[in-house]
Amino acid sequence: MARQKVMAEMSNPNKALRGKYAIVGVGQSDLGQVPGQSSLGLLNEAMHNAMDDAGLSKADVNGVICRGPDDIYTHHQRMGELLGLDAEFSTTLDNGGASQILSVILAVMAIDAGMCDVVLCGYGRDSWSRTHRDTSTKMSVPLVPPEQERSEFNAEVGMFGAVAMHALGASRHMALYGTSKDDLGAIAVAFREHALRNPAAQMKQPLSLEKYHSGRPIVDPFNVYDCSLVTDGAGAVVVCSAERARDLRQTPVLISGFGTFNNLRGWYYDEHMTDTAARRSGEKAFAMAGIRPEDIDTAQLYDCFTYMVLTQLEDYGFCKKGDGGPFAASGALSIDGALPCNTSGGQLSEGHVEGVLQIIEGVRQLRHAYDSERQVTDAEWALVSGHGGNTVCHSSLILQRGGE
Amino acid sequence: MNAVHQPTPRPSPETVPFWEACQEGRLILPKCDDCGSFWFPPSSFCPECWSPSWSWVAADGLASLHAFVVFRRQYHPAFEPPYAVGVVHLKEGPRILSRIVAVDLAKLQVGMPLKLTWDQADEWKIPAFQPF
Ligand SMILES: [Zn+2]
Numbered sequence: 001m002a003r004q005k006v007m008a009e010m011s012n013p014n015k016a017l018r019g020k021y022a023i024v025g026v027g028q029s030d031l032g033q034v035p036g037q038s039s040l041g042l043l044n045e046a047m048h049n050a051m052d053d054a055g056l057s058k059a060d061v062n063g064v065i066c067r068g069p070d071d072i073y074t075h076h077q078r079m080g081e082l083l084g085l086d087a088e089f090s091t092t093l094d095n096g097g098a099s100q101i102l103s104v105i106l107a108v109m110a111i112d113a114g115m116c117d118v119v120l121c122g123y124g125r126d127s128w129s130r131t132h133r134d135t136s137t138k139m140s141v142p143l144v145p146p147e148q149e150r151s152e153f154n155a156e157v158g159m160f161g162a163v164a165m166h167a168l169g170a171s172r173h174m175a176l177y178g179t180s181k182d183d184l185g186a187i188a189v190a191f192r193e194h195a196l197r198n199p200a201a202q203m204k205q206p207l208s209l210e211k212y213h214s215g216r217p218i219v220d221p222f223n224v225y226d227c228s229l230v231t232d233g234a235g236a237v238v239v240c241s242a243e244r245a246r247d248l249r250q251t252p253v254l255i256s257g258f259g260t261f262n263n264l265r266g267w268y269y270d271e272h273m274t275d276t277a278a279r280r281s282g283e284k285a286f287a288m289a290g291i292r293p294e295d296i297d298t299a300q301l302y303d304c305f306t307y308m309v310l311t312q313l314e315d316y317g318f319c320k321k322g323d324g325g326p327f328a329a330s331g332a333l334s335i336d337g338a339l340p341c342n343t344s345g346g347q348l349s350e351g352h353v354e355g356v357l358q359i360i361e362g363v364r365q366l367r368h369a370y371d372s373e374r375q376v377t378d379a380e381w382a383l384v385s386g387h388g389g390n391t392v393c394h395s396s397l398i399l400q401r402g403g404e
Numbered sequence: 405m406n407a408v409h410q411p412t413p414r415p416s417p418e419t420v421p422f423w424e425a426c427q428e429g430r431l432i433l434p435k436c437d438d439c440g441s442f443w444f445p446p447s448s449f450c451p452e453c454w455s456p457s458w459s460w461v462a463a464d465g466l467a468s469l470h471a472f473v474v475f476r477r478q479y480h481p482a483f484e485p486p487y488a489v490g491v492v493h494l495k496e497g498p499r500i501l502s503r504i505v506a507v508d509l510a511k512l513q514v515g516m517p518l519k520l521t522w523d524q525a526d527e528w529k530i531p532a533f534q535p536f
Contacts, residue, residue, distance in 0.1 A: 152419060153445060155411035156530050157503045157523075159489050160479035168491055172471035175514030217476035220486075265451075268491045268499040273471060 010280065013259060013288035021108045022245035022252040022402060025054025025238035026360040031351035032202040033128050034232035039068045040075075042234035043124030044082045050236035055249035056118065061238075063089040063110055063119030065103040067354070069130070070094075079122075089116040096388020097302055098260070099123065100235075100356040101395035105258045107239040117240060123356040124234025131230060162304065163227055164219040165390045169273035170307035171221055176274060176322070181221060183325030184306040185212040188225045188348055190333040191303065195345025197335070197374045202229050203349040226306040228347035235356030237363070242402065252402035253363045256291075256381075259284025262393045276308075277394035278315035278385060285383075285396035286317075293317040296398075297379040298365050299339055300358035302386045303346040309333075312385055316396075340376045355386035359397065366401040410482035410525035418446050421460060426529050431520055433496055435461040444498035465520030466495040467533055472504060472512050482525075488512055492533050506534040 027049025029042040037045070043066065051057070064087045068075045075092040089110045093099035100123050107119035149155065159165075173179045189209055195201035207225065215223035245252035261280035263272045286292060293316055303309045310324035318339055319327040333341035344350045344361040351357065362382035368375060384397040415423045425432040433442045436450035437457040449456055472490035475483065488504040490512075503523055504512065518533040 152413035152415055152423075153501055155480070156413050156525060156528070157489055157501055157532070158475065158480070158483040158487055159501055160475075160483075164473050164475065164489065167473040168471040171473055172514055175471075220474040220476060268470065268501070 010284065013257070013284050015288055015290065017108060017112065017255075018288055018290065019254040019256050019400065020242055021111060021239060021255045022242045023104070023237050023255065023359070023363050023399070024240055024245045024248045024250060024252060025050040025052075025056065026363045027051070027053050027236050028200070028353075028357065028360060029124065029234040031200055031231055031233040031353070033132075034126070035129050037126065037232070039072065039124050039126045039234075040078055040082060042126060042232060043068060043079060043122050043236065046124060046234035046236040047079070047083065047120055047122050050120065050122070050238050053250065054238045056238060058083070058085065060118045061085060061087070061120050063087055063107060063116035065089075065091055065093065065106055065119060065121045067093045067099045067103070067123045069125050083120075087116070089119070095393045095395070097304065097355045098386045098388040098393040098395040100354060100359060101258070101384060101386040101397045102260065104237065104239055104255065104359065104397060105260065105395065108255055108258070111239070111241065117244075119239045120236060121239060122234060122236030123354050125354065126232045127352065128230045128232045161219075162390065163222055165267060166305040166307060167219045167222045169267070169311065169391070170305070173274045173307065173311060174221060177325065179310065179325040181213065182209065183310060183329050184221070184226055185209045186329040186331075187303070187306040187309045187333065188212050190328070190331070190337075191342045191346040192349045194335060194343050195349035198344050198350055201345040201350040202231060203345065222305060222307075225348075228304050228352040229349070231351035231353055233351050233353040233357070235353050235360050237356070237359055245402065251367045253366045254400045254402045255397065256400040257285040257287070257289025257398035258396060259288065260393070260395045264392060267390050267392060272392075274311060275321065276311055276315050276391055277387065278312045278396070281385075281394040281396040282316040282383075285398045289398040289400070291381060291398065296339065296381050296383045298343060298362070298376045298382050299341045300343070300346075300362045300382060300384045301341060302355050302358065303342055303348050304352070306348065308387070308391060309341070313339075316383065316385070335374070335376065343374065343376060354388075358384050358386070362397070362399050366399055368401075408481040411480065412525050412528045413530075418448060422446050423528075425460070426531060429522060429529065431463045431465060431531050432460045433463050433494070433498060434458050435496075442494075442496040442498050444500055463494055463496050463520075467492045467518045467520070469493070469504065469512070469514055469516045469518055470499055471514060474509050474512070490533070492518055500531070503530075503532040504534065505532050511535075
């Protein structure tokens, strides 16, 4: 039997797609504790808002790509029913937090292949309500729902939840590179400061480094402030051609580059915990967009946990491998820093909606939608990231502000 | 009050021999007859060369600590915090998730040498590792 090559040459991204498609509408639901709505209801609201934002109507949409809780079978069918839509192209994605960027990528691929023209993408989940409906479930609010837990080689050794899985990576990074709790804390503090400027954010109280260190321990090296929030919420985006975008309501935000990489051999394999799939996913996205990390004006990075931001800063090439801690601690991530990062507060402080809010924030920054205190000055380029399956699958999106 | 039961494995058809050996106090791994690779979790083809020819081979129980965490919050009534779980790098090559027992939690270190021991959960013997 032929021996499979360990790693084939990376394929070349198609540069002809650079800037050919655009995000023309974004929308979200209320965030936080929204007991009156189901997962599907939240997403329905976000999708309606995204369509209103784009100035498009139901008759314009012929593609639907979405994701929700894993216990909703063929999620896109349920959404289509609520939206009253048949679609030429539609599917549900199963790449965890990598799915939301992947839905935008897939939309571009489907439109380019002539499968459809206007695609509605989104994610929604009643994460807070489903864990608090009954006070008896309040004791345990796992970020990993039971249907995602493995049947063996996990719980019998006392392993539970996504916090511990990601904390393993932080533990190894600390051992290899001397990364400290101060470094992780700098990330939590910077994003909380951004959340205080965002009225929709769940977190309303300031967070100092001192308060960070006194946070309730969960799984060392993570305390409660290293962990993203439990959020009822949804977000949606509308994708169509850049040509069509010119006639629409909003300043178009061009999809300039994208890439994916999947460390399918798992979190424990090789150095996947400290050298994540963000690296190769990002290389592809930068190659398609024809720019370099130093050209990025704002980064919206998938922050399920503080450490995952730190390693992505390295993996995307914003700093050298091992220097993510000092880079974060330097203040680079704040709104007026060298790399304004997670300017809405991120999943750590705005709300965890599996990465879709990061796409929305990237778009709004490039539209220059905000007042000066929340706006990254003259933002032209944004990087957005998503990862899922405990950071096995990774997707990257590079967005550019389109012409007036 | 009812007895608290530790979660026990729900083996798949491919992992039944692994768990049966555990009950006899043996840690066994699939080893490829063609390329010599060990792998985990057990499966029907070598993940390196895709050979269907392989054998169960006893691991010698030596390992090093690839990464670890210490649980401070209680997730399950049978697991009283604090306790340590690590990714254990077996001498044969594969990495497995394991309890790290018989250790002062403050002395845990990435890279530290470990040896096989056993944890008992109801009628199940579960592999665990301890420093030595
Ligand atoms: Zn082989």
